[in-house]
Amino acid sequence: xxxxxxxxxxxxxxxxxxxxxxxxxxxxxxxxxxxxxxxxxxxxxxxxxxxxxxxxxxxxxxxxxxxxxxxxxxxxxxxxxxxxxxxxxxxxxxxxxxxxxxxxxxxxxxxx
Amino acid sequence: xxxxxxxxxxxxxxxxxxxxxxxxxxxxxxxxxxxxxxxxxxxxxxxxxxxxxxxxxxxxxxxxxxxxxxxxxxxxxxxxxxxxxxxxxxxxxxxxxxxxxxxxxxxxxxxxxxxxx
Numbered sequence: 001x002x003x004x005x006x007x008x009x010x011x012x013x014x015x016x017x018x019x020x021x022x023x024x025x026x027x028x029x030x031x032x033x034x035x036x037x038x039x040x041x042x043x044x045x046x047x048x049x050x051x052x053x054x055x056x057x058x059x060x061x062x063x064x065x066x067x068x069x070x071x072x073x074x075x076x077x078x079x080x081x082x083x084x085x086x087x088x089x090x091x092x093x094x095x096x097x098x099x100x101x102x103x104x105x106x107x108x109x110x111x112x
Numbered sequence: 113x114x115x116x117x118x119x120x121x122x123x124x125x126x127x128x129x130x131x132x133x134x135x136x137x138x139x140x141x142x143x144x145x146x147x148x149x150x151x152x153x154x155x156x157x158x159x160x161x162x163x164x165x166x167x168x169x170x171x172x173x174x175x176x177x178x179x180x181x182x183x184x185x186x187x188x189x190x191x192x193x194x195x196x197x198x199x200x201x202x203x204x205x206x207x208x209x210x211x212x213x214x215x216x217x218x219x220x221x222x223x224x225x226x227x228x229x
Binding site: 048 | 116145147153154155157160168203217218219220221222223
């Protein structure tokens, strides 16, 4: 099984930088995803990490440390439209197949 | 289709009735997943299909829940004798390859909001 922890809520100011952390415990780790979910909408794929290090994609970056079971999502130059929930999801290989498990999500509120 | 399509978008049903939720994945996506999201909760895995077979049904909460997929495409999630605790948003997702491997994320549908009264 998996245990995925992330803060439930965060608040940040428009134009600032925010870091959303995710820790996980799993065997057979095989990748970590970040998704964005606006209220009342479906989650949308943001990023994927399987090796240690930073993956940058525009204003969004995602970092992974496999030895620490730790990832973060970094959002730069925050915009009001970035107010959403951010879901950390871990894929692992167990029981003969791969499975993706989602965390509860971090609700980010961007204020003027 | 261009995206994952789910129907109905909203469903209100009386306790004890059966409901069917439909998912039409992206054309060519062999893997299909059902998740459930209750208010303020994370995504709860229900079932995974690869083609028409379901190698992982471990998330189905009880024997009142079943799902099938035909023609490697459309999937139906059936809930029998619905209970109030079944009220949630049921999300379907598809991906090109099993479990979103290697780095293709899932594409989610907009979900079916089920309310059991």
